[in-house]
Amino acid sequence: ENPGRLPLPPGPAPLPILGNIRDLPLGVPQYELYEAMAQKYGDIIHLNVLGKSIIVLSSLEAISDLLEKRMGMGWSLAIMEYGEQWRRVRKAFHQHYGVHETHKYYDVQDECTLSFLRRILRTPEDLFLHTRHLFGKSIMKVTYGIDVVEENDPFVYHAEQTIAAFNTAARPGRYLVDLIPFLKYIPAWFPGAQFQKDALFAKDMSHKMANDPFNVVKTREANGQTVPCVVSSMLEGIPPTAARAEEEDVILKAAGIAYAGGSDTTVSALQSFFLAMVLYPSVQRRAQAELDAVVGPHRLPTFSDLPYLPYIQAITKECLRWKLVTPLAVPHLTTENDEYRGYFIPKGAIVMGNSYMILHDPAVYPDPHEFKPERFLSPDGTQLNPDVLDPATACFGFGRRMCPGRAFAQDSLFSVVSSVLHTFNIAHALDPMGNQIPVMPDVTDGLISYPKPFACSIKPRSASAEALIRHSDE
Numbered sequence: 001e002n003p004g005r006l007p008l009p010p011g012p013a014p015l016p017i018l019g020n021i022r023d024l025p026l027g028v029p030q031y032e033l034y035e036a037m038a039q040k041y042g043d044i045i046h047l048n049v050l051g052k053s054i055i056v057l058s059s060l061e062a063i064s065d066l067l068e069k070r071m072g073m074g075w076s077l078a079i080m081e082y083g084e085q086w087r088r089v090r091k092a093f094h095q096h097y098g099v100h101e102t103h104k105y106y107d108v109q110d111e112c113t114l115s116f117l118r119r120i121l122r123t124p125e126d127l128f129l130h131t132r133h134l135f136g137k138s139i140m141k142v143t144y145g146i147d148v149v150e151e152n153d154p155f156v157y158h159a160e161q162t163i164a165a166f167n168t169a170a171r172p173g174r175y176l177v178d179l180i181p182f183l184k185y186i187p188a189w190f191p192g193a194q195f196q197k198d199a200l201f202a203k204d205m206s207h208k209m210a211n212d213p214f215n216v217v218k219t220r221e222a223n224g225q226t227v228p229c230v231v232s233s234m235l236e237g238i239p240p241t242a243a244r245a246e247e248e249d250v251i252l253k254a255a256g257i258a259y260a261g262g263s264d265t266t267v268s269a270l271q272s273f274f275l276a277m278v279l280y281p282s283v284q285r286r287a288q289a290e291l292d293a294v295v296g297p298h299r300l301p302t303f304s305d306l307p308y309l310p311y312i313q314a315i316t317k318e319c320l321r322w323k324l325v326t327p328l329a330v331p332h333l334t335t336e337n338d339e340y341r342g343y344f345i346p347k348g349a350i351v352m353g354n355s356y357m358i359l360h361d362p363a364v365y366p367d368p369h370e371f372k373p374e375r376f377l378s379p380d381g382t383q384l385n386p387d388v389l390d391p392a393t394a395c396f397g398f399g400r401r402m403c404p405g406r407a408f409a410q411d412s413l414f415s416v417v418s419s420v421l422h423t424f425n426i427a428h429a430l431d432p433m434g435n436q437i438p439v440m441p442d443v444t445d446g447l448i449s450y451p452k453p454f455a456c457s458i459k460p461r462s463a464s465a466e467a468l469i470r471h472s473d474e
């Protein structure tokens, strides 16, 4: 097992059997606990939880050495097991949602943002619902060429149910299950029939979630009514000599994980944006001044404005840094025994990079807990400063499992941030006595972290801004 008798990386002393459970109390975000341990033991720490090795890396150097360069550490628990099929799905995904592809979807993103603005105008109190609908709408259109309906869309409903079912299935276990979401699918690990029932339900739902829209595309193709979308171009790309059923299965999975991987994550980032705008009105004013100067009052911003909106770009970066969507990225598993800096890294260890700590390093980001987009700008404030570490380096995970949807996510953020700030003022909501309802910048714990629900007021900036929302063409 450990032929060289090397020591494990340092960390708090484990108890027999239980290991370090008492070092990971509930109620404190895990990334904070790991941050405190890293300050004591260094940038590579080891814990033992019920006999399982957990290794947490807290410097870009250790992360790059282990999660990016070592082959043995490729297995991530994200969505699929590492292997030949994952490689093919990932490649297919990359060819369509990759960094150099997403400009093809700018029009869809703009169209979806406009529909989002209209929904907010109608029912601002349903903001959280609208953020979910927005992502569902754009991903269904891009992936399957399906136009979802405004209320109770069957595809969105189904996908949302699936995601909610997975989330519920994860909850009863808390703790280990939160840490290692896939443990919940290993029945022996988990006592409690309800949980297993939930997991089965989630599995059935996810089957439908991937198959139903896929079949819509296939039926359209069969009837000669092709609508351009990712799935149809993937289908077209199948070489005539390939095993068709197998190739279609790869496509079905690549398309299905776009919704699954992108939904909760993008929604969390959008909600952090609204939270920041309530808490930092001066940021909002500065952004609006930039938009007024560059875009002007007669139209909505588009992607062609992006290079001229450095402050808006800085806001999107700060949204991803300030309240991380996945503070510990997604855990990876080692597939081999390994050695690093003289330490033994056992096969089957869970390895995590503490993205939160990297993106809250005060040496890189002064006042790390404050929302300060200007930290990304050059001293004269006119452009982005390339010397400041881009949060994308750490907030989308690491190595060859790094989020393949990151360009799509950043486009969605840019589109919403620019258009919302151009047309709305976001502020504290008032109680019936006219007092501001306090808002705390608190987030939930778990693999995906959300701002805790908060109240806010969203009103059009002016009558002409409202007219712009109502009368712009889709």
Ligand code: HEM
Pocket (backbone or CB within 6 Å): 076, 077, 078, 079, 080, 090, 093, 097, 257, 258, 259, 261, 262, 263, 265, 266, 269, 325, 326, 329, 330, 331, 395, 396, 397, 398, 399, 400, 401, 402, 403, 404, 405, 406, 408, 409
């Ligand atoms: C702000 C939004 C997002 C964040 C913060 C985020 C974050 C992440 C992270 C941390 C991982 C795990 C990487 C690793 O294993 O090290 C991941 C994986 C993944 N993400 Fe994202 N993501 C976001 C949006 C999206 C979107 C919009 C899509 C789809 C269009 C997407 C699709 C995926 C997929 C398919 C994987 C699995 C990749 C694999 O296992 O090889 N994500 N994401």
